[in-house]
Amino acid sequence: NAGxxxxxxxxxxxxxxxxxxxxAQDMNHEYMSWYRQDPGMGLRLIxxxxxxxxxxxxxxPNGYNVSRSTTEDFPLRLLSAAPSQTSVYFCASSLSxxxxxxxxxxxxxxxxxx
Amino acid sequence: AQSVSQHNHHVILSEAASLELGCNYSYGxxxxxxxxxQYPGQHLQLLLKYFSGDPLVKGIKGFEAEFxxxxxxxxxxxxxxxxxxxxxxxxxxxxxSARQLTFGSGTQxxxxx
Numbered sequence: 001n002a003g004x005x006x007x008x009x010x011x012x013x014x015x016x017x018x019x020x021x022x023x024a025q026d027m028n029h030e031y032m033s034w035y036r037q038d039p040g041m042g043l044r045l046i047x048x049x050x051x052x053x054x055x056x057x058x059x060x061p062n063g064y065n066v067s068r069s070t071t072e073d074f075p076l077r078l079l080s081a082a083p084s085q086t087s088v089y090f091c092a093s094s095l096s097x098x099x100x101x102x103x104x105x106x107x108x109x110x111x112x113x114x
Numbered sequence: 115a116q117s118v119s120q121h122n123h124h125v126i127l128s129e130a131a132s133l134e135l136g137c138n139y140s141y142g143x144x145x146x147x148x149x150x151x152q153y154p155g156q157h158l159q160l161l162l163k164y165f166s167g168d169p170l171v172k173g174i175k176g177f178e179a180e181f182x183x184x185x186x187x188x189x190x191x192x193x194x195x196x197x198x199x200x201x202x203x204x205x206x207x208x209x210x211s212a213r214q215l216t217f218g219s220g221t222q223x224x225x226x227x
């Protein structure tokens with residue numbers, strides 16, 4: 001299993017540009033989520049999904065869209081990039097959306113918005 | 115809303131020293147607790163987790179943590195650290211049956227050889 005994969009690893013955007021961060025998992029996990037990591041703030045939840053066709057907002061959803069058309073993929077879209085979205089983005093997944101379980105994290109995408 | 119506090123932002127130890135990293139959370143109901151580690155340039159990996167039962171849990175690489183419900187704490191310990199333990203450590207909490215994690219701000223551990 002490749003686990004959780006993310007592309008690209010690095011990206012530089014100009015203010016106002018849009019882009020999609022890709023996340024895929026091959027573990028047949030129901031639950032997937034996106035976090036952003038900023039210095040001194042830990043990881044904060046952006047959006048999550050408990051299964052195909054179901055998404056919901058996390059703590060910091062503004063400026064981001066998600067969709068979940070398949071179990072495997074959970075892309076994160078930046079509609080109009082802003083410097084405040086400069087961060088490291090992690091995708092995570094876990095087996096089920098119900099009950100306690102550990103989450104498996106991808107390698108991250110480092111995004112810089114100029 | 116729940117919150118997680120990690121009061122030690124940067125800890126510097128010599129090899130063989132003992133380690134204790136603090137983690138406190140604010141949530142009155144059932145919680146599931148996690149410690150994740152992020153080695154330089156790598157993604158987060160699970161060190162250990164507590165869901166129920168024995169409040170002293172053991173994880174990988176000799177780490178352990180104790181859940182003290184009355185203190186809302188889940189401190190991470192290791193009796194003797196190694197240079198390879200240099201990393202950032204995150205405490206995280208999920209409430210009840212929810213899967214969404216709330217993370218602390220992280221503690222950077224530097225172990226000097």
